[in-house]
Amino acid sequence: MSRRALTLLLAGFLVLAFGVAGAFRPVPYVVLSPGPTENTLGELEKKPVIAISGRQTYPTSGALSLVTVAYQGGPAAQIDLLTALRGWIDPDVAVVPQETIFAPNRDPKEVEEENTVEMTNSQDSATAAALNELKIPYSMVVTVVSTEKGKPADGKLLKGDEITTIDGKDAKDVDIVSSTVKAHKPGEEVVFGVLRSGQKIEVPLRPIAGPKGQPQVGVLMQTKYKFPFDVDINVGDVGGPSAGLMFSLGIFDKLTPGELTGGKKIAGTGTIEPTGEVGPIGGIQQKMIGAKKAGATVFLTPADNCGEAVQAAPDGLRLVRADTLHSAVQALDALRTGAGNVPACPS
Secondary structure (H helix, E strand, O other): OOHHHHHHHHHHHHHHHHHHHHHOOEOOEEEEEEEEEEEOOOEEOOEEOEEEEOOOOOOOOOEEEEEEEEEEEOOOOOOEHHHHHHHHHOOOOEEEEHHHOOOOOOOHHHHHHHHHHHHHHHHHHHHHHHHHHOOOOOEEEEEEEEEOOOOOOEOOEOOOOEEEEEOOEEOOOHHHHHHHHHOOOOOOOEEEEEEEOOEEEEEEEOOEEOOOOOEEOOEEEEEEEEOOOEEEEOOOOOOOOOOHHHHHHHHHHHHOOOOOOOOOEEEEOOEEOOOOEEEOOOOHHHHHHHHHHOOOOEEEEEHHHHHHHHHHOOOOOEEEEEOEHHHHHHHHHHHHHOOOOOOEOOO
16 A cells, blocks of 8 residues: 555544544533423323312313423533534424523532422412412412522521511512512612411521622522312423413313313413413424324414414414413313314414
8 A cells, every 4th residue: 555545544544533533522502302291181100190189170081281392411411412413403303502401500400409399380370370260269378498508598598488578578479579689789688577387587688699790598489379179280200380381271171061172182381370371481393393293283382482383383283372371271162162263373
């Protein structure tokens, strides 16, 4: 073999070696793909997804399915370049920068804990929204989930504390507590009224400046509801708040005579407020693909997601705009009976 041929062969081998090595280098991206769907009217691991006790329930049919997005990657398990390249050419998945899913300098375990809290809050908000729609009264309290080490609340607010007041005002929900803290300047005292082990105490704290200068005390809170009967939601390890609308519809369907779906397979997504407002979510394209694969023919879509949903909707999946729980119930009634208006996402 000539020197020239040997040089070319060696160069080709080195290019190939560097290419292979580069393909397996970790990259700061996350691959999003269609995740599993769960019928809120059905069962998961032989247990009802929604179990209601202490109140009369009614038979249901069809499906009111929540949809999810699966992901690969993240700070603790970065994907390699080859995986990212495969994702970029697959129309069913999305490849997004890691920081769009995981905030910089955040502990992944902390993010996971927040996702779990968001899912629990979503379930409670969904129950509250359904009861509001049915005009069934309930009460609620704000409780402490955890505190951040080294922050003002550390060691002063305890897990399970009920926050009853904030600066003397009723702490009706988490937003009131958060907005009251943010109304202070760092270093100004804010007083938490707390119910702990049956005793009322006051806990004064002085917020510190957060990363963007906003005051914070380092407490993760959750609004807990006291409902007149038990609603238990079983979804395994699904996290986040985006299944709220479908939980609400499942609860509403079980608590009312008749069958909301008319036997159809309905899927959908959207956060839910206790007042019934439906909010936007992420990963709409992957969620619609998952719904279609699960056999759904109708997809309830938050109004703010309609634009991107219309552009990416799979063939045969009808998009129904959901502004509120009330409008979603009305739309499903109209689909079932053939009478009334079914709001669509505009083209």
